[in-house]
Amino acid sequence: xxxxxxxxxxxxxxxxxxxxxxxxxxxxxxxxxxxxxxxxxxxxxxxxxxxxxxxxxxxxxxxxxxxxxxxxxxxxxxxxxxxxxxxxxxxxxxxxxxxxxxxxxxxxxx
Amino acid sequence: xxxxxxxxxxxxxxxxxxxxxxxxxxxxxxxxxxxxxxxxxxxxxxxxxxxxxxxxxxxxxxxxxxxxxxxxxxxxxxxxxxxxxxxxxxxxxxxxxxxxxxxxxxxxxxxxxxxxx
Numbered sequence: 152x153x154x155x156x157x158x159x160x161x162x163x164x165x166x167x168x169x170x171x172x173x174x175x176x177x178x179x180x181x182x183x184x185x186x187x188x189x190x191x192x193x194x195x196x197x198x199x200x201x202x203x204x205x206x207x208x209x210x211x212x213x214x215x216x217x218x219x220x221x222x223x224x225x226x227x228x229x230x231x232x233x234x235x236x237x238x239x240x241x242x243x244x245x246x247x248x249x250x251x252x253x254x255x256x257x258x259x260x261x
Numbered sequence: 262x263x264x265x266x267x268x269x270x271x272x273x274x275x276x277x278x279x280x281x282x283x284x285x286x287x288x289x290x291x292x293x294x295x296x297x298x299x300x301x302x303x304x305x306x307x308x309x310x311x312x313x314x315x316x317x318x319x320x321x322x323x324x325x326x327x328x329x330x331x332x333x334x335x336x337x338x339x340x341x342x343x344x345x346x347x348x349x350x351x352x353x354x355x356x357x358x359x360x361x362x363x364x365x366x367x368x369x370x371x372x373x374x375x376x377x378x
Binding site: 192194205209251253254255 | 293370
């Protein structure tokens with residue numbers, strides 16, 4: 152499982168509140184990614200990181216920000232949650248050609 | 262630009278019969294291709310990968326896939342389905358270049374595989 156954990160695993164929040172999801176890895180991987188999974192869309196990349204303090208946008212980055220202050224942690228923040236951000240969020244690391252995924256966080260915005 | 266089309270949103274087979282999940286891709290570069298599996302309420306697990314070596318790729322749990330450049334296809338097969346194969350399967354293409362060394366994946370929409378007893 153590449154030593155990836157995500158927290159929380161489930162969260163219900165109200166529209167307009169900020170939310171932070173955490174991805175933690177224990178194997179010193181340089182590259183980390185945040186995806187969201189929605190029915191009929193597969194997974195779509197939100198943001199990724201290529202090192203401490205080095206991040207860039209993916210294809211669905213609007214309404215999201217990220218931070219990586221240390222190698223092991225990659226945080227995803229919804230600045231003001233909306234119902235369209237109800238989704239399952241997956242963190243991943245890449246190792247060579249392969250990506251390995253965390254267990255996911257199910258977020259519901261009411 | 263890279264893209265992936267999974268030709269069936271749902272496939273249903275009987276236990277012990279062959280499985281075929283179809284995937285076509287579009288890529289401006291020589292692609293890397295993957296199949297991932299997701300069991301209900303679980304994360305994604307890598308089944309197999311193609312990275313310009315052998316065109317017939319063997320993966321875990323008896324799955325294999327064949328890269329056919331002339332048909333731009335990367336179909337997933339298994340000779341005999343097992344009940345535990347019931348899951349969602351994603352065909353994935355890696356973008357042909359890496360930004361700052363990062364690897365960008367493009368996912369298909371997924372195929373739900375149902376196994377009938």
